[in-house]
Amino acid sequence: MRVMAQVAMVMNLDKCIGCHTCSVTCKQTWTNRPGTEYVYFNNVETKPGAGYPRRYEDQEQWNGGWTLDRKGRLQLRAGGRARRLLSIFYNPNLPTIDDYGDPWTYDYETLIDAPPGKLTPSAHSISALTGRDMRVRWGSNWEDDLAGGPESAAADPNLAGLGEQVKLAFEQVFMFYLPRICEHCLNPSCVASCPSGAMYKREEDGIVLVDQDRCRGWRFCVSGCPYKKVYFNHRTGKAEKCTLCFPRIESGQPTICSETCVGRLRYLGLMLYDADKVTAAAATTDPRGLYEAQLSVFLDPDDPRVRAAAAAQGIPADWLEAARRSPVYALIARHKVALPLHPEYRTLPMVWYIPPLSPVADTVSAAGYDADDPDQVFAAIDALRVPADYLASLFTAGDAGPVRRVLRTLMAVRTVMRARQLGTGDAVPAGLAAAAGASMADLDDLYRLLAIAKYDERFVIPPAHAEDAGRLMAQHEQLFCAQPGGPDDFHPPSGEAFRDDAGRLHLGLSPRSGS
Amino acid sequence: MNGVSAWQIFVWVALPYLALGIFVVGHIWRWRYDQFGWTSRSTQLQERRLLKWGAPIFHYGTFAAIGGHVIGVLIPETWTRAIGIPEPVYHWFSAAAGTLAAVLIIIGVVILAGRRLLVPRVRATTSTVDYVTLILLLLVIATGIVPTVFVNLLGHGYDYRTTVALWFRGLFSGSPDVRAIATAPIVYQVHAAAAWLIWALWPFSRLVHAWSAPVWYLWRPYIVYRSRVATPPAEPGTSGRRWRKIGVPY
Numbered sequence: 039m040r041v042m043a044q045v046a047m048v049m050n051l052d053k054c055i056g057c058h059t060c061s062v063t064c065k066q067t068w069t070n071r072p073g074t075e076y077v078y079f080n081n082v083e084t085k086p087g088a089g090y091p092r093r094y095e096d097q098e099q100w101n102g103g104w105t106l107d108r109k110g111r112l113q114l115r116a117g118g119r120a121r122r123l124l125s126i127f128y129n130p131n132l133p134t135i136d137d138y139g140d141p142w143t144y145d146y147e148t149l150i151d152a153p154p155g156k157l158t159p160s161a162h163s164i165s166a167l168t169g170r171d172m173r174v175r176w177g178s179n180w181e182d183d184l185a186g187g188p189e190s191a192a193a194d195p196n197l198a199g200l201g202e203q204v205k206l207a208f209e210q211v212f213m214f215y216l217p218r219i220c221e222h223c224l225n226p227s228c229v230a231s232c233p234s235g236a237m238y239k240r241e242e243d244g245i246v247l248v249d250q251d252r253c254r255g256w257r258f259c260v261s262g263c264p265y266k267k268v269y270f271n272h273r274t275g276k277a278e279k280c281t282l283c284f285p286r287i288e289s290g291q292p293t294i295c296s297e298t299c300v301g302r303l304r305y306l307g308l309m310l311y312d313a314d315k316v317t318a319a320a321a322t323t324d325p326r327g328l329y330e331a332q333l334s335v336f337l338d339p340d341d342p343r344v345r346a347a348a349a350a351q352g353i354p355a356d357w358l359e360a361a362r363r364s365p366v367y368a369l370i371a372r373h374k375v376a377l378p379l380h381p382e383y384r385t386l387p388m389v390w391y392i393p394p395l396s397p398v399a400d401t402v403s404a405a406g407y408d409a410d411d412p413d414q415v416f417a418a419i420d421a422l423r424v425p426a427d428y429l430a431s432l433f434t435a436g437d438a439g440p441v442r443r444v445l446r447t448l449m450a451v452r453t454v455m456r457a458r459q460l461g462t463g464d465a466v467p468a469g470l471a472a473a474a475g476a477s478m479a480d481l482d483d484l485y486r487l488l489a490i491a492k493y494d495e496r497f498v499i500p501p502a503h504a505e506d507a508g509r510l511m512a513q514h515e516q517l518f519c520a521q522p523g524g525p526d527d528f529h530p531p532s533g534e535a536f537r538d539d540a541g542r543l544h545l546g547l548s549p550r551s552g553s
Numbered sequence: 554m555n556g557v558s559a560w561q562i563f564v565w566v567a568l569p570y571l572a573l574g575i576f577v578v579g580h581i582w583r584w585r586y587d588q589f590g591w592t593s594r595s596t597q598l599q600e601r602r603l604l605k606w607g608a609p610i611f612h613y614g615t616f617a618a619i620g621g622h623v624i625g626v627l628i629p630e631t632w633t634r635a636i637g638i639p640e641p642v643y644h645w646f647s648a649a650a651g652t653l654a655a656v657l658i659i660i661g662v663v664i665l666a667g668r669r670l671l672v673p674r675v676r677a678t679t680s681t682v683d684y685v686t687l688i689l690l691l692l693v694i695a696t697g698i699v700p701t702v703f704v705n706l707l708g709h710g711y712d713y714r715t716t717v718a719l720w721f722r723g724l725f726s727g728s729p730d731v732r733a734i735a736t737a738p739i740v741y742q743v744h745a746a747a748a749w750l751i752w753a754l755w756p757f758s759r760l761v762h763a764w765s766a767p768v769w770y771l772w773r774p775y776i777v778y779r780s781r782v783a784t785p786p787a788e789p790g791t792s793g794r795r796w797r798k799i800g801v802p803y
């Protein structure tokens with residue numbers, strides 16, 4: 039057993055209101071620079087929809103992620119190592135800027151400088167790549183709230199397996215938001231695709247990063263990631279990706295997208311996993327078994343053997359404690375209400391989602407039934423192919439079983455709590471919890487986690503152990519700064535105006551004592 | 554050296570050594586100060602259709618040309634004769650293979666240069682040093698292809714192995730034969746001089762990506778793990794670009 043810790047995220051999709059606050063704050067923090075105009079480390083997609091970049095989920099087209107070769111071994115879908123090196127001059131699987139949308143700005147000066155006149159001036163859209171006028175055709179969020187209607191939404195690769203009738207049915211009643219960041223996968227195909235070895239997974243917390251000094255712009259990571267969460271900075275010629283806000287995580291703070299999420303639907307915490315089992319789990323033959331396989335990789339932080347092994351392998355005690363309190367572990371492994379996004383890509387993603395119950399409730403009330411009646415909702419969950427099948431093609435490689443189980447659990451929580459609030463506890467059918475495969479205590483715990491968990495219950499992030507780093511920094515300060523003539527070697531006389539060697543007058547405004 | 558002008562000494566002795574010096578020192582400088590700028594600077598994101606043909610054809614053609622130069626210029630004529638390759642065979646092979654490489658390079662460079670100059674999205678990414686590199690490359694390619702095709706394939710040939718090659722190898726043994734290159738046809742002279750300019754320009758241009766050809770990808774494990782390390786504070790006066798003191802590990 040090789041115990042490793044991973045900072046993971048869970049998002050509760052029922053609560054996402056599609057406000058894009060997360061995307062905006064992320065952009066302000068990380069990608070508000072030239073060259074990254076089109077880069078969204080965090081973006082929010084409307085489902086059903088083509089996504090960003092367009093149809094990224096269609097691996098027949100983009101060849102991202104892993105696949106199994108004829109002998110059942112794990113192999114990059116885009117081909118073996120030699121084949122990729124030979125295609126280094128032209129990467130056949132790379133999206134172009136038009137798949138993301140040519141980034142644009144507006145010619146605002148026309149508005150400001152227009153002379154008085156009868157006609158209201160209008161601003162042209164200008165390409166950020168060339169500075170020329172352009173026609174805007176596509177961009178992130180182009181199909182927000184199902185804009186573009188059935189035509190645009192039909193490009194969603196997840197619809198491929200669903201029948202015509204089913205498609206029509208849900209266009210009328212079904213829509214939800216899917217916020218996405220990098221999955222910080224346990225078996226990251228972006229890292230495996232990088233020929234320079236510039237991408238790496240951090241041993242301590244599992245964050246996947248690009249070393250900007252070692253990236254040579256070979257751009258295989260961009261096409262290798264099935265979620266298309268590595269982007270190419272067209273100004274610097276280097277790859278950039280979601281950093282899981284590592285400077286914040288290191289100091290025990292949540293990522294900026296989680297911190298600012300209006301729906302408070304994001305959870306951050308540690309997962310312990312057995313690194314020795316990762317490859318075997320990712321090579322599970324049946325894609326529908328990948329969800330269970332990934333669950334089996336996680337380790338129970340309450341298990342004394344796991345704790346002993348983790349301690350022996352140098353995971354600090356406060357991290358083990360945090361792993362125990364991890365809301366993410368509770369949602370993924372204890373209550374099993376969170377599911378991975380597209381496990382069939384075999385990267386073992388680590389941002390998991392609680393599927394939304396609202397599409398079911400919407401369908402039930404659209405059909406004229408009471409969306410609060412558990413009997414009717416339970417029946418709907420079982421009877422309706424939509425939305426369970428659609429959700430299954432997102433979260434369980436098409437196996438609707440786990441999706442139905444989660445939706446039932448969520449419905450049970452809702453029903454029990456509603457009855458309790460209204461004082462009609464007796465009206466809750468006996469065996470409701472059991473039908474959802476949970477105990478009453480489980481439902482209580484889920485209610486606490488999903489509905490009322492406060493900041494420090496949603497985010498349980500142990501700060502990094504930076505003692506060694508501090509020592510190193512001190513050493514470097516010694517090397518560079520405190521040397522005679524270094525920046526720290528400047529001590530103005532206290533409180534008095536004086537002239538430096540270059541003859542400039544300094545006012546002693548912040549006197550230092552003792553020098 | 555009798556009958557050799559100061560100008561000839563400058564072009565055929567000083568310039569090569571100067572270029573080599575700049576090449577070496579420039580790379581050390583670039584590696585230490587500007588690994589962040591060390592990239593192939595791909596423009597596939599902006600334009601893929603022309604690149605699909607241009608880039609592979611140009612690069613594979615260039616590899617062939619580099620191979621040809623190694624055989625023709627670095628390996629002395631006596632060696633090839635010693636292993637039993639007669640002059641006509643060598644000549645025929647070099648003319649045919651050279652022409653093939655020339656055709657590939659011409660097709661590749663026409664597509665790539667045209668794309669760079671005519672596709673607005675690509676042109677917008679082009680810097681001054683890119684233009685200088687491009688012009689020098691075009692000059693070297695043109696003066697390299699003309700003798701290959703018109704002298705060696707279609708004409709009666711010119712034995713550069715007893716002139717240009719002697720001078721070139723002499724540079725590395727410390728006794729360059731200036732007269733040999735100074736009496737070579739002008740097109741060879743321009744080719745050689747422009748090539749030295751490229752060597753001097755190399756460390757400051759995007760050409761550095763050639764040294765990063767990631768061959769070790771073939772052997773390394775797929776997933777790379779690294780543990781956290783502290784970043785040292787920027788050295789004063791480097792505006793954040795890093796200067797690593799040799800022998801100081803972090």
Ligand code: SF4
Pocket residue numbers: 219220221222223226227228229246262263264265266267268279385
């Ligand atoms: S989701 Fe993130 S970690 Fe996973 S393959 Fe893509 S970029 Fe890599």
Ligand code: SF4
Pocket residue numbers: 053054055056057058059060061082215217298299300301302303
């Ligand atoms: S901030 Fe939260 S609620 Fe708003 S779009 Fe992002 S994830 Fe959804």
